[in-house]
Amino acid sequence: MDFYLGLIQIIGVHTLLGLSAYCVLLTGQVSLAQAGFFAIGAYVAGILTVLAQWPLIPALAVAAVVSGAVACAVGFPALRVKGLMLVVATVAFGEAVRLFFFNFTYQIQAGVLHLGPHGAEGFRQIRYFPQHGWSTLDVALFIWTVVALVMAGLWWLDHSRIGAVLRAVGEDELAAQSVGINITAVKVSAMTVGGFIAGIGGGIFAHYTTHIEHAQFGVVLATFAIAYPILGGLSNVFGTLLAAVFIQGFLIEGLRFMGDWRNLLFGGLIVLAMNVRPRGLLDAGTTRALRRLFAPRKERSGA
C-alpha cells in the first residue's frame, strides 16, 4: 500500500514540476531551468523547516517566492534569446544552481546530529513529516491538495484573458507585439509563475524524500519537466497531469520489470507521441470533441 502511496506522491510532485514548465511553454519558450527552480525551492523549504524550525506551509510559501524571484531575475536576460539559444542558456542556469548546491554547506549541531546542507553529501534529515506525525496517506493527501489548488489556479488563468495573451505570444511574437502586447513582460511573468510553482514542488519534494542532493536536480529532471506538458499537450492543464501519471505511473514504475530498457522505451514513446499527436495527447480538437460529447443538446446546435 505504501508503495502505491509513495508513487502517488511522486506523481503529484512531478505534476507540479510539469505545470511549472507548462506556464513557460505556453508563451513558446522551452526552458530547461525548471529543475533549477525546483532545487532552489527544495533547499529553501528544507532549510526553513529544519534549521529555522518553521512550520511547513510558510516554509513552502517562502520557497515558492524565492524560486519565483530567481526565475524573474533569470527571465530578463534569458528571454532575450530564443529557441535553441534559450535552451542552452537555461541548461547553463540549471547546472549553475546544481553546482551551487554541490558546494553549499551550512550546518548546525543539534545534539549528536549535524543538520543542514552539506555539499556533495546533500541535505539529510529533512524530517518534518515524521516528526509531526504525518502518515504517508496524510502526505499524499496534502500533495494532491496543493496540486489541485495549483491546477485550479492555472485553469482559471487559462480561461481568463491572460491565458489567451500567453498563447498569442506563444504563437506569433511579432503579431502579438503588433496588437500592443508587451512580450517581454508576458514572458518574464510566465517564467516567474513557473518558478513559483516549481518552488512549491521542490519544497514538497524535499520533505517527502527527507534527503536531497545536487544530483537529483540535473538535466534529466529538467527534461522530465518539459516532457510532461509537451506530451500532454498545451490545450489545458489536464494534459500535463495525464502525462505525469502516464510517465511516472506507467513508464517508470509499471515497466520496472524491464530494467534499464524502459528508458529506451520512454524516449521512443515520446518520439512516437510527437509524431502521432504533434499537439499533445490532449489537444484542442480532443478537448472540443469531449466537451461536445458532454454538452447539453441546445449548445451543440448553437456552436
Add this chain to the structure above:
Amino acid sequence: MLELPVLELKDVSKHFGGVRAVDGVDLGVARGEILALIGPNGSGKSTIVNLICGLFPLTAGRVVLDGVDISGMPMHARVTGGVARTFQNIRLFGQLTVWQNLWVAQNSGEQRRQNFGRRWFGGSRGARGEVERTLEFFDLAHKSNELAANLAFGEQRRLEFARALSAKPALLLLDEPAAGMNAEEIDQLDNRIRKVRDDGVTVLLIEHQMELVMSIADRIAVLNFGRKIAEGTPAEVQASPLVREAYLGTPEIA
C-alpha cells in the same frame, strides 16, 4: 494645414547595408483622411509601414505621432499609443478562436482597465460588447468560436483588419488588404475602409489594386526606389509624368 497631422515622417531613411530601402521620405497624414501609399514592387512601401510600427530602428529621421516623437518606442507602446496595422502576409493567432483574436488585441489603456475587472472569463461587459460589434461589422459573428486557422482566406483577411481595429487606433496601417481578393470582396473592403474612416480613424493604405486606391484615397503618395516622387489627389497623381515613368518606364524616343 491648421490641424496637427496624426502622423509625420520627417526625413525618414532606412538602409539595409548598402540598400537604401527608404531614403529621406517626408510624409504627413492628416486627421481623418485616407492616404494611399503606392509604388512599384520594392519601392519601400512595406518598409515604411514597418518603420512606423517600430519593427526595426530608423537609420535617420523621426516618426512623430500626434506631436510625440515615437522613433525610439518599442512596438507594443506604439500600438497602445494609437497605431495599429495589418500584415501583407496574414499573421493571425491560428490556435486561438476568432473571438480571442480580438480579445487579446484590446490593449488600449481604458480597455486594459475594463478587462482587468471581475469578468475574467468573457471579459468585461464593455469589452465583450466591443468584440461583438466588431465581429458583426466584419460579418464574422457566426464564426466567433472557430479557430482562426480554420477560416477561409477572405475571412482571415477580415479578421486581421478587425483585430487591428480592436485596440482603437487613431491611425490604421493597411498593408495590401485587397491582395488575393475577388471583386465582390474588394467592394466590401472599400465600404468598410470608408466606414472606419467615418468613425474617426485615419487610414494609411498600401495597395496595388489601383481601382480601390483611386476610389477611396483622399490623397496618394507615390514611392519609387525609396524616395517619394509624387503626392496629391488621385487626379494629380495620375497626371504626373514621373509616376507614369515609374510604372511604365521611360519612353525610348524622347
